[in-house]
Amino acid sequence: MTYSEENYLKVIYHLSIGNTKGITTNAIANEMDSKPSSVTDMVKKLAEKDLVIYKKYQGVSLTDKGRQHAVMIVRKHRLWEVFLVEKLDFSWDEVHDVAEQLEHIKSEKLTDKLDEFLDFPTEDPHGDPIPDREGKIAKVEKQLLSETELHQKVICVGVKDSSASFLQYLDKQQIALGSSIEIVSREHFDQSLTLKVNDRQLSVSYKIAANLFVKTV
Amino acid sequence: MTYSEENYLKVIYHLSIGNTKGITTNAIANEMDSKPSSVTDMVKKLAEKDLVIYKKYQGVSLTDKGRQHAVMIVRKHRLWEVFLVEKLDFSWDEVHDVAEQLEHIKSEKLTDKLDEFLDFPTEDPHGDPIPDREGKIAKVEKQLLSETELHQKVICVGVKDSSASFLQYLDKQQIALGSSIEIVSREHFDQSLTLKVNDRQLSVSYKIAANLFVKTV
């Protein structure tokens, strides 16, 4: 399995979540900053290897085998992110690019020993679940802050967008995983929100709220 | 810098040690299990990038820039080997293949943080020196056990061959870095040696002794 094949599998996996139909070549190309024609070529190769199901003009979907491979890459990616934050003092906005490289290291023993070394974490630094060595992913109920009712007390448990710029914004506003949040008011005009974060008052745009996962306490 | 270019640089670096003349394409091909014609192509590309000096039929040598790159790959390789052994309980015969992958991860911050996390080790699990972040390598005086005098008390400090089969042999014979060794006698017929290792008596072939580095106490 090449580096490139793994990246395609992972992208198809992520696009598949909450999507019953086939993933379009356009969507994949868009996600990978490549061209639809390149995707068509690669998708044929993956179909040849029984990693995806592909019928012309119908989009693509993962086989069980393909999903299993993809999940293992995600497992490695998130374990390495935990390692970087917990052991090497990286901040949560610095880990993604390095994990993009580390996720391709091939050694089941390494992955499992790393998991053990980190004390079998269930979530990565962005609140995303870490598949176990069988590929099982623990379901956690969480919702977007933007879909949370007024005055409901919640705790921040994850981010939808984990780009460096969003994460740095959250740092600046002192919002982190574990922060307690309550929506104090909604502005009708632009959907912006006034929050109480760990008893501090704070105003955020709709877009911010639409990228924060929370759970009710 | 591609994965492949890095592997070439590293091989040229290792072949350069204790070798003043240019490294031949044949030697490189041999070391990489590839063909001389492939090496010629790559070496031209490396010369183009000022990483090596190359003149037709004259072999190749590293520029300062090329050596610096190579040393950084060696640094990463050896730091990861220490990590695997010290933190993840790998044995010294299991680490090389994984380190071959990890040495290509590009992040200066990762390398330096890992170095710090490991407490700035000066040697890898096979006794090889670890370059510091400037690329400096501490010189350690060590000699081969095969070139050591009778009854001289020495300590095992490294291995010349670090293949899994040799390392496993040493495990079986309970010879490790730090073991105290003394040559009790030499067999004239086949150059084999009788050793006293940590007060145990042991007979080894010449080939074994020619792959063990020791230092006098």
Next chain:
DNA sequence: AAACATTTTTAGTTTTGTCTAAAAATATAA
């Protein structure tokens, strides 16, 4: 110095993964 052997380079292919441009299929609108 000529003859032979070895090493090294060149020339021409192959595979992988990408691209552009054009053709074909599908989706949307008049």
Next chain:
DNA sequence: TTATATTTTTAGACAAAACTAAAAATGTTT
């Protein structure tokens, strides 16, 4: 239900990194 727009695939090209086979240079013997 045609016409138009969009999406997707095909065809053909390219760069990277490898290979084989042949040519050229170098080394070694007689």
